[in-house]
Amino acid sequence: GNSVTQMEGPVTLSEEAFLTINCTYTATGYPSLFWYVQYPGEGLQLLLKATKADDKGSNKGFEATYRKETTSFHLEKGSVQVSDSAVYFCALRGPSGSARQLTFGSGTQLTVLP
Amino acid sequence: DTGVSQDPRHKITKRGQNVTFRCDPISEHNRLYWYRQTLGQGPEFLTYFQNEAQLEKSRLLSDRFSAERPKGSFSTLEIQRTEQGDSAMYLCASSPGQGAGEQFFGPGTRLTVL
Numbered sequence: 001g002n003s004v005t006q007m008e009g010p011v012t013l014s015e016e017a018f019l020t021i022n023c024t025y026t027a028t029g030y031p032s033l034f035w036y037v038q039y040p041g042e043g044l045q046l047l048l049k050a051t052k053a054d055d056k057g058s059n060k061g062f063e064a065t066y067r068k069e070t071t072s073f074h075l076e077k078g079s080v081q082v083s084d085s086a087v088y089f090c091a092l093r094g095p096s097g098s099a100r101q102l103t104f105g106s107g108t109q110l111t112v113l114p
Numbered sequence: 115d116t117g118v119s120q121d122p123r124h125k126i127t128k129r130g131q132n133v134t135f136r137c138d139p140i141s142e143h144n145r146l147y148w149y150r151q152t153l154g155q156g157p158e159f160l161t162y163f164q165n166e167a168q169l170e171k172s173r174l175l176s177d178r179f180s181a182e183r184p185k186g187s188f189s190t191l192e193i194q195r196t197e198q199g200d201s202a203m204y205l206c207a208s209s210p211g212q213g214a215g216e217q218f219f220g221p222g223t224r225l226t227v228l
Contacts, residue, residue: 004156032215043118044157044205044219089156093215101147101170102207102217104156 002027006090006105013080013112021075021108023064023090031092033057033066033073034102038087047075047088080112116140118220120206126226127196134192135223139208146189147217148181149205150174157205163189164211196227 007022025031035047035057048057053068062077073090090105119138127133139146144165149157160179162170165186175181178196183189193200203224207217 006156034216036219043221044207046216046218049216091156100145100162100215101159101172102149102157102215103159106154106156 002031002092002094002103004090004092004103004105007108009107010109010111013110015082015112015114016079017112019075019077019080019084019110021088021090021110023073023075023105025071025073025090025092027071027092027094027103029095030068031094033064034091034093035062035064035073035075036089036091036104038089038107040086044089080110082112082114085110085112118206118208118218120204120220120223122223123221124224124226126228128228129196129198131196132192132194133196133225134190135204135206135225137189137191137206137220139188139206140218142210143208143218144186144211145209145217146183147207147209148189148191149207151203151205151222152201160191193225196225198227201225201227 003026005024032051034049036044037047048059050057050066055066064075087107089107091102121136146163148160151157163183178194181191203222205222206220209217
């Protein structure tokens with residue numbers, strides 16, 4: 001079945017530091033890949049997505065590239081801000097014709113210090 | 115606000131009681147999903163509707179759980195004879211019938227079973 005393995009947290013960085021959160025997946029075919037963010041006390045929000053190999057999703061300074069050869073979708077940001085403190089979830093959805101639900105990783109808690 | 119809404123936001127109940135949660139999806143979305151999230155974990159899929167038809171159910175959805183989506187609009191999730199292990203955040207998400215399959219999440223209902 002489908003699975004997502006995400007970098008263990010928590011991660012603590014200083015403001016303006018470079019961020020990488022690793023995500024690898026197991027799936028048949030070509031899944032769609034997503035990063036969701038959950039701010040304290042709020043619901044999950046879609047941060048970015050990629051639907052095919054070598055696609056780069058980007059939003060709010062965050063980027064992730066769909067790497068089929070390494071089955072990875074690592075999240076990066078060049079300069080984090082205190083407001084980026086949240087829990088980040090990597091997720092996949094199977095290709096068309098397969099299960100419709102999202103499979104999530106366990107989440108990575110990010111804390112950015114001023 | 116045209117996002118996904120859930121009611122109630124919080125529910126505290128005693129073991130053995132029945133509870134019911136409601137989800138109102140984004141109006142033009144025909145797909146609706148329920149997930150459960152426990153502390154420190156990513157959301158886990160429970161069940162999925164396309165319009166009014168319940169098309170998939172997870173093995174996590176025991177006989178005590180039932181979900182409906184009458185007329186393909188709002189959905190309800192009922193838990194009968196609640197157990198302490200049912201304590202979790204119950205998330206609802208919706209998605210349109212086309213596109214990459216990104217799902218839009220509500221704020222969740224936090225259930226505490228005493």
